[in-house]
Amino acid sequence: MTIQEIADTLVKLCSAGKFEEATKTLYSDDIVSVEAGAPPGGEREVKGLAAVLKKGEWWVANHEVHSSTVEGPLVAGSHFAVTFKMDITFKPQSRRFKMEEVAVYKVADGKIVHEEFFYSM
Amino acid sequence: MTIQEIADTLVKLCSAGKFEEATKTLYSDDIVSVEAGAPPGGEREVKGLAAVLKKGEWWVANHEVHSSTVEGPLVAGSHFAVTFKMDITFKPQSRRFKMEEVAVYKVADGKIVHEEFFYSM
Numbered sequence: 001m002t003i004q005e006i007a008d009t010l011v012k013l014c015s016a017g018k019f020e021e022a023t024k025t026l027y028s029d030d031i032v033s034v035e036a037g038a039p040p041g042g043e044r045e046v047k048g049l050a051a052v053l054k055k056g057e058w059w060v061a062n063h064e065v066h067s068s069t070v071e072g073p074l075v076a077g078s079h080f081a082v083t084f085k086m087d088i089t090f091k092p093q094s095r096r097f098k099m100e101e102v103a104v105y106k107v108a109d110g111k112i113v114h115e116e117f118f119y120s121m
Numbered sequence: 122m123t124i125q126e127i128a129d130t131l132v133k134l135c136s137a138g139k140f141e142e143a144t145k146t147l148y149s150d151d152i153v154s155v156e157a158g159a160p161p162g163g164e165r166e167v168k169g170l171a172a173v174l175k176k177g178e179w180w181v182a183n184h185e186v187h188s189s190t191v192e193g194p195l196v197a198g199s200h201f202a203v204t205f206k207m208d209i210t211f212k213p214q215s216r217r218f219k220m221e222e223v224a225v226y227k228v229a230d231g232k233i234v235h236e237e238f239f240y241s242m
Contacts, residue, residue: 075204084197102200102202
């Protein structure tokens with residue numbers, strides 16, 4: 001797939017809530033995933049497909065998604081950007097809030113090798 | 122200005138080649154600007170409006186722009202993303218090449234306080 005096709009597929013899958021499928025099909029085994037800040041009990045930077053899938057599982061188990069939108073992609077060279085806007089409840093604290101973030105992805109050899117999320121803590 | 126207005130204005134000014142005006146009107150005095158890699162003789166990270174304007178002056182003096190497009194913005198929370206695609210000549214080496222990059226901006230108190238550029242070296 002071209003980077004445009006990878007970016008379009010990511011947006012399509014994430015828009016349908018299929019985050020795990022996006023990770024399994026589009027990500028490199030050597031993916032590096034970087035948050036703006038470390039999640040509770042976690043690290044800011046996670047390396048490797050298994051660790052990123054585990055982070056996704058933690059996220060799904062701990063959040064209820066009331067609504068979400070994914071916008072983009074904007075593709076340039078080896079990188080693309082999308083935005084995520086979600087109305088979610090963090091279940092351990094029953095805390096409902098809106099989360100908005102920019103995500104930037106780097107593609108190499110037909111796979112996403114780096115992702116970074118930008119939001120204010 | 123709202124972040125959407127700041128983002129739209131940045132795209133409008135940069136599309137017209139008015140990079141210096143964009144910097145002077147939209148950036149915080151405490152702007153931090155981060156490149157994917159250090160430019161020749163420079164630093165990867167530059168802090169402060171004066172230093173960012175100086176980096177811009179260096180860029181303008183050393184590049185001839187044959188064509189450019191700016192796409193976006195994608196706005197989410199305190200951040201927004203745009204892409205730059207340029208056909209340029211690096212004048213000291215008479216080397217013409219196409220540059221494509223994703224840029225992510227952070228806004229606080231109505232000014233751009235952080236920008237980071239993503240491209241492969």
